Amino acid sequence: MNNEKIHIKEKIGYGLGDTASNLFFQSFMLFLLYFYTDVFGIPAAAAGTMFLVTRIWDSVNDPLMGILSDRTNTKWGKFRPYILWLAIPFGIIGVLTFTTPDWSVASKIVYAYITYTLMMMVYTAINIPYSALMGVVSSNPIQRTSFSQYRFIFAFAGAFIVQGITLPLVQQFGGNDDSVVIAEQVQNEIVITEKGTGTSKIELEATVPGEEPVEGKISLCVLTPEMFAEADTTSGLLTLQKGFEKKTVIVADYIEGVDLGKAQLKVSVVNERKGFMWAMVVMATLAVIMFLITFATTKERVQPAKEQKTSLKDDIKDLAANKPWWILFVLGIFTLSYVSVRNGAIMYYFKYYVGNDALASGFMIAGTIATIASITLTEWLSKTFGKKRAYIYSMILTSVLTVAFYFVGKDDIIAMFVLQVLISFVFGPTAPLVFAMYTDAADYSEWKTGRRATGLVMSASTMAQKFGWTIGGALAGWLLAAFGFKANVEQADGALTGIQLMMSLIPAAGSVLAAIFMLFYKLDEKFLGEVEQELKLRRVKD
Numbered sequence: 001m002n003n004e005k006i007h008i009k010e011k012i013g014y015g016l017g018d019t020a021s022n023l024f025f026q027s028f029m030l031f032l033l034y035f036y037t038d039v040f041g042i043p044a045a046a047a048g049t050m051f052l053v054t055r056i057w058d059s060v061n062d063p064l065m066g067i068l069s070d071r072t073n074t075k076w077g078k079f080r081p082y083i084l085w086l087a088i089p090f091g092i093i094g095v096l097t098f099t100t101p102d103w104s105v106a107s108k109i110v111y112a113y114i115t116y117t118l119m120m121m122v123y124t125a126i127n128i129p130y131s132a133l134m135g136v137v138s139s140n141p142i143q144r145t146s147f148s149q150y151r152f153i154f155a156f157a158g159a160f161i162v163q164g165i166t167l168p169l170v171q172q173f174g175g176n177d178d179s180v181v182i183a184e185q186v187q188n189e190i191v192i193t194e195k196g197t198g199t200s201k202i203e204l205e206a207t208v209p210g211e212e213p214v215e216g217k218i219s220l221c222v223l224t225p226e227m228f229a230e231a232d233t234t235s236g237l238l239t240l241q242k243g244f245e246k247k248t249v250i251v252a253d254y255i256e257g258v259d260l261g262k263a264q265l266k267v268s269v270v271n272e273r274k275g276f277m278w279a280m281v282v283m284a285t286l287a288v289i290m291f292l293i294t295f296a297t298t299k300e301r302v303q304p305a306k307e308q309k310t311s312l313k314d315d316i317k318d319l320a321a322n323k324p325w326w327i328l329f330v331l332g333i334f335t336l337s338y339v340s341v342r343n344g345a346i347m348y349y350f351k352y353y354v355g356n357d358a359l360a361s362g363f364m365i366a367g368t369i370a371t372i373a374s375i376t377l378t379e380w381l382s383k384t385f386g387k388k389r390a391y392i393y394s395m396i397l398t399s400v401l402t403v404a405f406y407f408v409g410k411d412d413i414i415a416m417f418v419l420q421v422l423i424s425f426v427f428g429p430t431a432p433l434v435f436a437m438y439t440d441a442a443d444y445s446e447w448k449t450g451r452r453a454t455g456l457v458m459s460a461s462t463m464a465q466k467f468g469w470t471i472g473g474a475l476a477g478w479l480l481a482a483f484g485f486k487a488n489v490e491q492a493d494g495a496l497t498g499i500q501l502m503m504s505l506i507p508a509a510g511s512v513l514a515a516i517f518m519l520f521y522k523l524d525e526k527f528l529g530e531v532e533q534e535l536k537l538r539r540v541k542d
Contacts, residue, residue: 006143013297014137014147015154017083017130020290022158023283024094024123029343031166031276032097036112039272040100046109050116055470058120062466065128066459067315077300079129079136079455086126087291091284093119098280100273124462126291132458135439136302139536141528142383144439148432149378156372156428161286163365166279174275302454315453322448324441325457327521331434331514332464333471338510340472341479342402345502348480352491353499354410366417367424374428381429382436386525388518391433395515397426399508406504427511440523447531476502 036047074081097115101108134147319325343364350360381390401423408415442457483498485491491499 010297011147011150013293015150016290017294018151018155019158020287021127022155023287026159026162035276042108050113054117061124062459062463065124066456069129069455070453079133080295082126082129083291083295087288090122090126091288093122094284095280098276127462128459132455135442135454136300139302141440145382145436146379148436152375152432153372156368160368169279170275173278174271177271315456318445318449319456322445324444324523328437329464331517333468334510334514336465336468337472338507341476341502342507344476345499348499349503353496363420367420370421370424371428374425378429378432387433387437388521391430392515392518394426394430395511399511402504402508406500440528443531447535
């Protein structure tokens, strides 16, 4: 195979592009629904419908962007220009998505539809070319696997950043802000006085004398001014915790006079509207800088044959006949569904099954660190076993460990964390392996048809990602309802068992199916070596 040398600086520069993308993609996955319902004041049902409608259009939009980028020709190449042109719009629209004008509920919903749709469109417009760029940085499959490895190391670094700094930034930018409400302690009451418009979160910390270390925190969300007097306090629970024993006191139904008995109180206000907006300004600034570094440090080395025809009909026909592409497309849906169901269950697992939701953040971060560590082995796994076998082995181990999670008791905290680290470690390489395989599918299509449509082929990666995200997210909600889950109450045994299943056996079914499906993928390393050599000869003749 081609022993082309590419400097590590270019691979790091390419990887930073996925860090930039994930600063918003992960923010959407972790915080956007909460932001819409609790901060912006949109009904949950309306937000859910909006996600479904906009994601369906967004998934269809992916191949259109692939077709457009394949037909782009500039002095910078086909795909890099979009990273340059769209970096700043990406950041601006990302901030607007987390901005909250003081409008009526109906107007807010319209605003959310517009900004979220625009955000997903610009995300597609910059990420399809970004993904396609990996297919043309080198003609060598091993080099492309190396690029994919760097890409996903930096992608999960983005996830780590979002998990670690978003809420502290919200607290920092929105903390001690009395522009919306004033919250004061008057003896054993918290008196909340309306001052401005919008929403703020009231945080109460309480300690009980003589029972150290007993401490709890609650958050009461003050809604828009017209709803102020009837503010919903169903989440207003004061939890006093000592070890794993909990005592819960329901606060008064009217939040202007909260009697917390003998507890010593500390009250603060967090203007989450302001906090989230400025937190996203930080994310957007970082994303723009990283995208510009990606543009400046990468190079397109693989070009289609000069006489290649670019008929849209032929491109779609070629794609429809590309069996490896279809296999990878379905695998992407299985993989993201696995991630969506399992990750979507984490908060419920720790809040209701374990009884300590404070452990959830550490649980997720431990998994992310293990994932980043394992992705560094992707290139070695590809060289040692080949991409196909490495993927199958990783998915089999993932399935076994995920099934084992079902048998962990609610007090076995160490076992939970150990299994999470192991699952994340063996699952981590599967994403960069599959994305590298997409570039192989583009080579296969060119070898078979004489035409190359890298952007269209790579559009399947993000399209499958979004379909899996949508299906997995919907499935998680449907499963909770089917198991009898009810928010903010003690769960019945059936609901607790269901939450366990969502962390174990149910996602394991998806990983097993993915491993089985990969058996039908025929592009092994020997065959790809022959394809690479023949394509190289064709390009020399051209």
